[in-house]
Amino acid sequence: MAAPTATAPLRDAPASAGRARRSPPSGGASELISSLVWNPVIAKELRLRMRGWHTALLLTGYLCVIGGVGYLGYSGIAASSSDVVQVGGTGASLFTGLAAAVMVSVALVVPGLVAPSVSGERERGTLELLLATPLRPAQIVVGKLVAALALVGLLVLACAPLFCVAYLLGGVGVREALELAAFVFVGASCLAALAMLASVSLRRVPAATVVSYLTMLVLAAGPFAAAYAWQAAATPESPAVTGTGGQGVLEAVSPIMGADALLNGNSACGTGGLLTPIVGNLAPPVINTCGGPGQYTTNLGPLGNWQTWEATLAIDAVVAIGALGMSVLVLTKRALP
Amino acid sequence: MSVSLGTVAAQVGVTEVGGEAAPEAALRAEGLVKRFGAAVALAGVSFEVAPGEVFGLAGANGAGKTTLLKVLAGLCRPDQGWAEVAGADVTTEPGRVRQLVGYMPDRFGVYDSMTAAEYLSFYASCYRLPRPRAQRAVTDLLALMGISAKRDEPLNALSQGMKQRLCLARALVHDPEVLLLDEPAAGLDPRARAELRELIAALGEMGKAVVISSQILAELAEVSTSIGILHEGAMVAYGNAEQLLAGSEGLEELFLSLTEPEEQEAPIGEPAGTGEDEEGAATK
Numbered sequence A: 001m002a003a004p005t006a007t008a009p010l011r012d013a014p015a016s017a018g019r020a021r022r023s024p025p026s027g028g029a030s031e032l033i034s035s036l037v038w039n040p041v042i043a044k045e046l047r048l049r050m051r052g053w054h055t056a057l058l059l060t061g062y063l064c065v066i067g068g069v070g071y072l073g074y075s076g077i078a079a080s081s082s083d084v085v086q087v088g089g090t091g092a093s094l095f096t097g098l099a100a101a102v103m104v105s106v107a108l109v110v111p112g113l114v115a116p117s118v119s120g121e122r123e124r125g126t127l128e129l130l131l132a133t134p135l136r137p138a139q140i141v142v143g144k145l146v147a148a149l150a151l152v153g154l155l156v157l158a159c160a161p162l163f164c165v166a167y168l169l170g171g172v173g174v175r176e177a178l179e180l181a182a183f184v185f186v187g188a189s190c191l192a193a194l195a196m197l198a199s200v201s202l203r204r205v206p207a208a209t210v211v212s213y214l215t216m217l218v219l220a221a222g223p224f225a226a227a228y229a230w231q232a233a234a235t236p237e238s239p240a241v242t243g244t245g246g247q248g249v250l251e252a253v254s255p256i257m258g259a260d261a262l263l264n265g266n267s268a269c270g271t272g273g274l275l276t277p278i279v280g281n282l283a284p285p286v287i288n289t290c291g292g293p294g295q296y297t298t299n300l301g302p303l304g305n306w307q308t309w310e311a312t313l314a315i316d317a318v319v320a321i322g323a324l325g326m327s328v329l330v331l332t333k334r335a336l337p
Numbered sequence B: 001m002s003v004s005l006g007t008v009a010a011q012v013g014v015t016e017v018g019g020e021a022a023p024e025a026a027l028r029a030e031g032l033v034k035r036f037g038a039a040v041a042l043a044g045v046s047f048e049v050a051p052g053e054v055f056g057l058a059g060a061n062g063a064g065k066t067t068l069l070k071v072l073a074g075l076c077r078p079d080q081g082w083a084e085v086a087g088a089d090v091t092t093e094p095g096r097v098r099q100l101v102g103y104m105p106d107r108f109g110v111y112d113s114m115t116a117a118e119y120l121s122f123y124a125s126c127y128r129l130p131r132p133r134a135q136r137a138v139t140d141l142l143a144l145m146g147i148s149a150k151r152d153e154p155l156n157a158l159s160q161g162m163k164q165r166l167c168l169a170r171a172l173v174h175d176p177e178v179l180l181l182d183e184p185a186a187g188l189d190p191r192a193r194a195e196l197r198e199l200i201a202a203l204g205e206m207g208k209a210v211v212i213s214s215q216i217l218a219e220l221a222e223v224s225t226s227i228g229i230l231h232e233g234a235m236v237a238y239g240n241a242e243q244l245l246a247g248s249e250g251l252e253e254l255f256l257s258l259t260e261p262e263e264q265e266a267p268i269g270e271p272a273g274t275g276e277d278e279e280g281a282a283t284k
Helices: A028-039 A040-051 A053-080 A086-089 A091-114 A116-124 A127-131 A136-159 A159-170 A174-201 A204-234 A245-251 A255-264 A310-337 B005-011 B065-072 B093-102 B116-126 B132-145 B160-172 B189-207 B217-223 B241-245 B253-257 B274-281
Strands: A296-300 A306-307 B029-038 B039-049 B054-059 B078-083 B101-104 B178-182 B209-213 B224-233 B234-240
Touching: A040 B116, A053 A116, A053 A159, A053 B093, A086 A127, A091 A136, A091 A159, A091 A174, A091 A204, A091 A306, A091 B132, A116 A136, A116 A174, A116 A204, A116 A310, A116 B101, A116 B253, A127 A136, A136 A159, A136 A310, A136 B029, A159 A310, A174 A204, A174 A255, A204 A255, A204 B116, A204 B217, A255 A310, A255 B132, A255 B160, A296 B189, A306 A310, B005 B253, B029 B065, B039 B065, B039 B209, B054 B065, B054 B189, B054 B253, B065 B078, B065 B178, B065 B209, B093 B101, B101 B160, B116 B132, B116 B160, B132 B160, B132 B217, B160 B178, B189 B217, B217 B253, B224 B241, B224 B253, B234 B241, B241 B253
Parallel strands: B039 B234, B054 B209, B054 B224, B101 B178, B178 B209
Antiparallel strands: A296 A306, B029 B039, B029 B078, B224 B234
């Protein structure tokens, strides 16, 4: 057989050969807005999430937990109060218990919801098909994040009737509910963005899930423990003042401290907190001394004094935006190696 | 898939490419080089595919076929060289390239709890197809692939062959000018493979440029109008299928002759070389 000895001659190279590379157009904020306005990934994710039995099971289990907390809280209040007036004055305590239960539940659910989102697509072999469409990596990341947060919103809304009981008993108002919703939403967004970063970075779902939960633990317990250690190491010569300097920032970074400040930073201490402390401070008592100069406030230097929970909210928002941006960068690099 | 695939393809909104505005080549590549660390996946690959041409890409495992298709699909950035699809540069305009290309990878997954219609509708929305056009395309493509009866079935109920057809339908959903098919016949039974060949030929006749990689060389030769043979990242043969195969007994023989491993300097059975002797002597 006479095999061809040479490759057949190529046709002329086009005039564009050797031209300088142009940067692809990038949108920044407009790209983010566009990814929210038109994003088929959101609809697809919501459809797939709501179709399976997992979401129904999650919602049922979650409502059982929150309902159980509400029932136990109400029963305790009813048993310890001799008349309706006393019961009515303690709606805030029920609200605090429910809010704490919602925060813990959401914190436990979010990493498990988000971590498999992109790593799962990669494992399944569908990520390449998505990246082969005109969808930008930012749209994939934002779409999956929005769908996960929509489910978190559903979880929070689903227990609204229980919060209404607290509202009817008195002691809490719409403002407290909105502040709680903002705190939970921003905190969930922060955890979701960090889990997304793990999801786009790691190839396997189990690895992404484990890293997401470890990140959550470090974020929750790390600054809390560090602030505690800081306070414990204080001496009369160099006293640690809560709410200022490095200790103040550590307190604000910790979602535990932020949640404590939101739920227990209170008028009883005269520092502009939200609710009457019924369940007691979650933070170590050495840190939050009632009436102390930095009680539930954090000095953020040039930004002035903030309530600790507000500072936590702001820091969570910054971390969420940073992690979201990193996720987009990582996926973009993976999308076009 | 039905027998009259060409007719059906013409009815499903798959438009013909061509006319005065059509570029000379639907796909051009020049000097494409891609390295993964020390490994060279593509070593200066050049070729072009005209509208209506079915370009068969043959090569052993690891020859660079999948990398080449990924570069052309805008999924992998070349280290050197350039390529353009219907006038769009794969390096600087990957978004536009993805709009113009229908890509079917060799390994792919599906969303098991979606139905076949939802699956195609989702990808149609990814390409921003207007809803009426998307609905029409979904219905027609399911008919074209012969899986209309499975329209509302969850995908985990479909056989591998049906999923393969669905993935091909997905690559066609936005009516691309160029189709890049990486081992599309893998997992298909003989009848489905024959129907696939017929479909690809019909798409070529309609003016689509099709690049298809396959290990089944006889079938590749049957469907291709031009052929390229990749060996260790280099295009060792490329040209019109009839001219390239003239004088050889088929694509397989041509492929084997071009990709034959280089002869070893010290054939088996010969006495050991001097170096080994010297080494042996040295150890003594």
